[in-house]
Amino acid sequence: xENKAGMEKYLNQGIKDxxxxxxxxxxxxxxxxxxxxxCNVGSCLLKDIVKIHALPPEQEDELLSRIAEIIYPGIALVxxxxxxxxxxxPKGIKYSPPVRKLVDEHILIKRWLALIPRITEKLDIQENWxxxxxxxxxxxxxxxxxxxxxAKEEDILFKYFNENLDIIKSMYLxxxxxxxxxxxxxxxxxxxxxxxxxxxxxxxxxxxxxxxKKEDEILYPWMDRGFSIKQIGELFDKFNxxxxxxxxxxxxxxxxxxxKTEEQQMKRxxxxxxxxx
Amino acid sequence: xxxxxxxxxxxxxxxxxxxxxxxSGKRKSQxxxxxxxxxxxxxxxxxxxxxxxxxxxxxVAYALADYHKDYLKGRSIAIACPKLDEGQEDYLEKIRxxxxxxxxxxxxxxxxxxxxxxxxxxxxxxxxxxxKRKVPIKSIVISLKGxxxxxxWI
Numbered sequence: 001x002e003n004k005a006g007m008e009k010y011l012n013q014g015i016k017d018x019x020x021x022x023x024x025x026x027x028x029x030x031x032x033x034x035x036x037x038x039c040n041v042g043s044c045l046l047k048d049i050v051k052i053h054a055l056p057p058e059q060e061d062e063l064l065s066r067i068a069e070i071i072y073p074g075i076a077l078v079x080x081x082x083x084x085x086x087x088x089x090p091k092g093i094k095y096s097p098p099v100r101k102l103v104d105e106h107i108l109i110k111r112w113l114a115l116i117p118r119i120t121e122k123l124d125i126q127e128n129w130x131x132x133x134x135x136x137x138x139x140x141x142x143x144x145x146x147x148x149x150x151a152k153e154e155d156i157l158f159k160y161f162n163e164n165l166d167i168i169k170s171m172y173l174x175x176x177x178x179x180x181x182x183x184x185x186x187x188x189x190x191x192x193x194x195x196x197x198x199x200x201x202x203x204x205x206x207x208x209x210x211x212x213k214k215e216d217e218i219l220y221p222w223m224d225r226g227f228s229i230k231q232i233g234e235l236f237d238k239f240n241x242x243x244x245x246x247x248x249x250x251x252x253x254x255x256x257x258x259x260k261t262e263e264q265q266m267k268r269x270x271x272x273x274x275x276x277x
Numbered sequence: 278x279x280x281x282x283x284x285x286x287x288x289x290x291x292x293x294x295x296x297x298x299x300x301s302g303k304r305k306s307q308x309x310x311x312x313x314x315x316x317x318x319x320x321x322x323x324x325x326x327x328x329x330x331x332x333x334x335x336x337v338a339y340a341l342a343d344y345h346k347d348y349l350k351g352r353s354i355a356i357a358c359p360k361l362d363e364g365q366e367d368y369l370e371k372i373r374x375x376x377x378x379x380x381x382x383x384x385x386x387x388x389x390x391x392x393x394x395x396x397x398x399x400x401x402x403x404x405x406x407x408x409k410r411k412v413p414i415k416s417i418v419i420s421l422k423g424x425x426x427x428x429x430w431i
Contacts, residue, residue: 039282043360048395096430097413229329229415230351233382236413 007068015049016042024070032063096227098235099220102157105149106212111258112140116205118265120198125189134189134197136257141182141204144254148246150175156238157223160231167219174211178204284360284391290422307349315357316364320374327380328353332372332401333387334394340423341387348387348417359388359396372404376412384414390426394418402431 010018015036019026026037034049036042046067050060095103119137124130154175158168181204188196227235310324315332318325331354338344338356357368375381386401388394398416405414418426 035282035286039285043396044392049392094429229383229385232413233329
C-alpha cells in the first residue's frame, strides 16, 4: 500500500508545498471554494483544510479522489480518508477523558457479560476446565469489575456528588447486589451446585448490563456536564494514581482471560457449525 | 465564486444594527502573569505548576468578548500563532514540559475557526503523544463573530 502511505504524507503536508509540487491541486481546491492558492503562508495541512471546510461527505470524497488522482495518476488507490476527530457538529455522547476511562473499562466488562450465556450453556463444574473457567470469571468480577472499576467510582468519582442523591444511591445498591451475586457464585461452586452458579452468573449479567447502560447513557453524561475544568484534571490524576496502585500483572492476566475465553467460544461455535453442515 | 483562504479572507463583521448591551462599568483584567507569548514564557514558571493552562491562538481574545471573564479567570496562559510564528518545535517542547515538568492539571487550546489555527491543536496533540504524563486536553473553536463553535476533549 505504498500509494496509501504516500497519500498520508501529502495529507499531512503544508498546502503551499503540495500546490508547489502539484499546481493542479490548487485549481481543484478553487472549484470547491477552498482558496488556498492565494495564501502566501500556506502552512495549513492539506487534511486540516479539507476537514475545516466541512464539505458534504460525497463532495469531500470526490475532492480527495481527485487529489489522489493528481498525485498518483492512473493508479487504483485506496480512497484517502480524513479522520473525523474534530468535527464541529458533535454527535452522540462525548465524555471527558477521566469519564472516558470508565466507559472504556465498561467495554471489557461487557465482553465478559456477553460470554456468560455462552459459557453457562455447556458448563460442567465437575470437570477441571469448568471449575477453572468459573474461578477465573470470579477473579475478573472481583478484581477488574469491582476492585479496579467500581472502586474508582465509589472512592473517587461519587465523592464529587451528594451521595444521598437517589441516582448515586442506586449505583451503590447495584454494586452491592453485584458483589452478592459474585459471593453466591463462589459459594455455589464450592458446593458443586451448578444450577446456582448459572443462576447467579445470569443475574449478575442482567444486573450489570442495565447498570452499565444507566451509567454510560445517563449518569456519566450528567456528571460530565457538572464538572469544572479543574475537577476534570483532578479526577484524571486521581484515576491515574488509583490505576498505578493496582497490580498490572493481574490486570493483564484478567484481560487475557477475556480474550482467551472469547477465542475458545468462537472455536466451539465454528466446530458446532461444521458439525451441523 | 472563489473567496480565498478563510484565514486571511477580508470580511466586514461590523454590526449593521445597534445592539443595546449594557457596557457600563469597568471590568477587571483576569491576567495573572507576564509574559504570555509562548516563545517568551518559561514552561516551568511557578504559575504553570499544577495549573489549568489556556493555550490561546493570538486572534481569539479579540474575537471572544468574554474571554477574560469566562476563560482566563483562574488560569495560566500562553498565546501563539500556529500560522505565522516560527520555531514551532520550541512550542512543542514547551507544551511537553508543561505536561511533564510543571504537572499542569489540564490544557485548554482555544483557536479560531480558520484552518491554519488547527495547527495549535495539532501541536498539543503531538505533545500529549510524546509526553510520559497525560492530562486532559480540550479544544475550543471560536467563530469570527466570537461564538463558541465547539468544545471537545482530545
